[in-house]
Amino acid sequence: MSTAAATIAHILDTLAPLPLSSRKMFGEYALYLDGKTVAFVCDDTLFIKPTPGANAMLPNADLGPAYPGSKDYIIGSESLDDPDLCSRVLRAVAADTAPPKPKKPKNP
Numbered sequence: 001m002s003t004a005a006a007t008i009a010h011i012l013d014t015l016a017p018l019p020l021s022s023r024k025m026f027g028e029y030a031l032y033l034d035g036k037t038v039a040f041v042c043d044d045t046l047f048i049k050p051t052p053g054a055n056a057m058l059p060n061a062d063l064g065p066a067y068p069g070s071k072d073y074i075i076g077s078e079s080l081d082d083p084d085l086c087s088r089v090l091r092a093v094a095a096d097t098a099p100p101k102p103k104k105p106k107n108p
Contacts, residue, residue, distance in 0.1 A: 053092030
């Protein structure tokens with residue numbers, strides 16, 4: 001099953017103050033903040049990276065795999081009911097996440 005584009009539009013609209021971007025990958029989506037992957041949306045469900053900051057802010061959140069074979073992520077769909085909290089959590093994830101490695105230049 002894949003995530004509907006309307007779900008991504010809803011999440012981005014709900015969290016509009018954040019400069020989030022999304023990218024479609026294999027029928028699902030990754031969410032980025034400051035160029036860092038902070039969450040995935042799979043089967044219309046928000047999965048937040050379980051960094052120390054996110055775990056501290058959502059200590060009792062349910063965990064589950066975003067896709068078959070993945071590690072457990074914070075199931076964050078309910079956090080969308082409190083957009084301010086969800087925004088703070090995603091900012092904490094971005095702060096806890098290392099910047100992406102630079103891409104190797106292509107050989108001409």
